[in-house]
Amino acid sequence: MLKKTALLDAIAGTNRGLLATQQQKQAILAAIATLEDLNPTPRPVEAPNLLEGNWRLLYTTSKALLNLDRVPVYKLGQIYQCIRVETTSVYNIAEIYGLPYLEGLVSVAAKFAPVSERRVQVKFQRSIVGLQKLIGYTSPANFIQQIEAGKKFTAIDVPIQSDTQTGWLDITYLDNDMRIGRGNEGSVFVLSKT
Template structure:
C-alpha cells in the first residue's frame, strides 16, 4: 500500500498573513487607551475577554532589500565634477578626505570603462584634452621658487594627442602679474608608443617657454619646472569615453582630463 504523506495544517495565524509580510520587520509600539470595554470584543483570531484593554499595537514595516543599483558613468561623473569644484585641479594640494573621495569616484568610473583596450582604439584618445585634476602637486619651496605664491598664477593645462605622429603636446599656461601683465606658456613635446592594450611608454622630446620674458622668470628654476611636468615614463589609460579620460602613471599619479573643443595648442 502506498504511503501518503500528510502535511499538518497551517495555523490560521500564519495562513492569513500575506507572504510578503512574513519577511518584514515587526515594530511594536506602546499605545494608550482610555476606552473601557463593556462587552466582549470580536477579533479575527477569536473573542476578546471582557474588560480587555489594548496596551500594545503592532505596526508592520516593510523591510527594504538594501540593494542599490550601480550608478551610471554619467551620474558618477556629475559627482566627480562636484568633488573637483574649488580645488584648482589639485595642483596646490587637497585635504586627504577630499583626495580619498575623488579617488573613490575615479575607481567607480574605471570599473565601468567603456573602452577597455584604449590603445587599440586610439581614435578615442586622439585630439585635445584639458586637465581638470591631477595628484601632481607644487608645494612648499618649489611653489615659492617658481613664484606661484606671488606674481605668477597657473592657467589652463592642455594636452593634444597626435595619433599619426605618435606625439603628445602638453601646454601649461601662466599669467604673470607685474608692471606689464603678460601671458605665457610652457610647451612640452613627448613621443609615445603602445606597450600594451591600455598602456603607452612616453619619452620627453623637447620643451619651450614663450614669451622670452617668461623664460627669464623661470630660467633659474627651469629644472624644477621640468621636474614637475616631465612626462617620461609610462601611462595607463584606465578610462576613456567621448568626454573624459583618466590615466595613472608609473609615479602613482592620477590624471583626469575632459575633451576640449578649444584646441588652443
C-alpha cells in the first residue's frame, strides 16, 4: 500500500521521533492521518488475532518514552509493546544501552479493558527497572513468560497500586503488521509486529 510506504519513508531516519525536525513531525502526522482514514480494521478491539503479539515502536510523540534517551551515558534501544489478548495484559518494554555490561531495562505491565470498538482503558500494575544482566533479560517473550510466572526480579520491581495510574488508547489503524494508536496524553504511536 502506497500510503503505508509513505508513512514508513517519512519515519525513516527519525530514530522513533528522537531526531524528527518540526517539519518532519508535521509530515509524519499528516501521513498518519491519511493512513488512519484507510484503516482496514474499523473495529480493532474486536480483532484479537491482529492485536495479539509483540509490537516494536517505530515512531512516537510520547515525551515520557523519548525522554528515556536523555539519561546520561545511556541511549534508548528498542521499545516494545507486547499484547496478550487472552489475559488482557500489555507489557511495555524499553531497552536501554550505554556502558558495557550495564544495559538497562524499563518495563511496565498493565491490564487493558475494551471501552469501545477502538478504545481500551489501561491500568498500570507493575513497574520493573533494572540491569538486563541481573534480570536475566534475553527477549521480550522470555521476559514476559517470567513475569507471568510470578518471578520477582533483582531490580526495582514494584507494584503500581494507585488508581491515578490509568490511561486510554485509541487504536486508529490496524492490519497484519502495523498498528497506530493515539493516547490520552495526545501522543501518537506507530508500531510494527515483530
